[in-house]
């Protein structure tokens with residue numbers, strides 16, 4: 001399936017990751033909070049190349065649509081739609097914002113743009129609901145969910161590697177176009 005690859009966000013540009021993003025990825029992953037809540041560390045340009053390769057493979061396979069979030073040309077975040085089952089009714093959104101760019105609503109704007117894009121791009125493909133999962137102590141992420149229109153759905157019991165109960169929030173496609 002071919003999908004448009006440039007969602008718009010208020011004041012931000014979203015585009016698929018490129019090799020040129022490697023140094024900024026390494027810099028972003030120096031942040032302890034980001035490392036605490038993400039699973040794939042990026043410590044050097046070699047690991048950045050591996051990370052970028054996973055994103056390219058995900059796009060090609062239709063399982064993972066990740067976008068670099070740019071503010072005035074600078075990488076300030078990552079937002080991703082994960083479709084474990086291409087063609088399935090549900091998907092999951094994930095995100096991070098680089099440390100220096102936090103507190104400016106980058107993640108809510110990026111999640112909003114990704115959500116609008118995803119429901120339009122995959123409407124005919126059966127996508128009806130997007131879930132947003134976060135660990136129970138990640139209050140900043142809970143706020144992103146609330147600000148992006150992802151309603152609290154349920155508590156998710158802790159399971160390895162997640163030591164704490166978490167939250168599932170979700171947003172449903174409202175009609176044919178969301």
Ligand SMILES: CC(C)(COP(=O)(O)OP(=O)(O)OC[C@H]1O[C@@H](n2cnc3c(N)ncnc32)[C@H](O)[C@@H]1OP(=O)(O)O)[C@@H](O)C(=O)NCCC(=O)NCCS
Pocket residue numbers: 033034037038095096097098101102103104105106107108133134135138139140141143144147
């Ligand atoms: C969660 C995260 C994506 C929020 O991104 P953001 O672009 O800063 O989002 P917002 O600007 O809307 O801020 C969200 C909340 O973060 C907190 N916050 C505000 N300024 C902050 C700052 N300078 N530094 C850290 N957190 C801040 C506030 O609680 C804010 O909620 P509020 O608007 O009610 O005050 C970001 O903190 C992050 O990347 N964390 C590490 C990775 C992560 O947790 N990803 C999500 C996994 S589920």
